[in-house]
Amino acid sequence: MTNEQTKKCKECQMDIPKKARRCPHCRAKQGIGLGGLILILFLGGSILSVVMSTISDISSTSNTNYDVGTYVPPVREGAFELGTYKVESTEFAYINPKEVNLWQSYSDRKKVGSVKEHAVVEVTAYDEANDYCKVTAGEQTGWTACNWLVKAE
Numbered sequence: 001m002t003n004e005q006t007k008k009c010k011e012c013q014m015d016i017p018k019k020a021r022r023c024p025h026c027r028a029k030q031g032i033g034l035g036g037l038i039l040i041l042f043l044g045g046s047i048l049s050v051v052m053s054t055i056s057d058i059s060s061t062s063n064t065n066y067d068v069g070t071y072v073p074p075v076r077e078g079a080f081e082l083g084t085y086k087v088e089s090t091e092f093a094y095i096n097p098k099e100v101n102l103w104q105s106y107s108d109r110k111k112v113g114s115v116k117e118h119a120v121v122e123v124t125a126y127d128e129a130n131d132y133c134k135v136t137a138g139e140q141t142g143w144t145a146c147n148w149l150v151k152a153e
């Protein structure tokens with residue numbers, strides 16, 4: 001089945017959003033595809049210079065004016081809080097089936113289960129170096145990226 005909004009992750013072969021820079025399943029970095037590369041080559045000159053000047057604007061702004069218009073990536077404060085979470089992400093709009101794989105571990109990419117969107121899971125361990133969470137859902141236990149999890153109310 002093909003879906004124009006998704007592509008295959010180079011590492012884990014899962015369907016991921018086409019625009020994803022990092023795989024939401026295994027967090028592997030995704031390079032620019034051949035199509036993107038050709039597009040960049042054709043667009044060339046003027047657009048590139050606009051982009052470059054915008055980038056230099058942003059970097060000069062961020063040096064002097066940190067609070068305004070500076071993108072700060074989300075950073076977890078301290079250890080991930082263990083407990084009950086729900087599987088939620090805007091990324092589900094782009095993936096099918098709407099579920100997240102559970103892996104043996106961050107480095108051992110053996111699929112040991114999967115959890116669907118809105119599923120309630122228990123986070124029992126946290127791998128801070130990789131921002132990975134060990135979750136239990138029913139009979140299943142495995143690791144997944146913590147980005148998929150939202151603390152249950």
Ligand SMILES: [Zn+2]
Nearest residue numbers: 009012023026
């Ligand atoms: Zn992946």
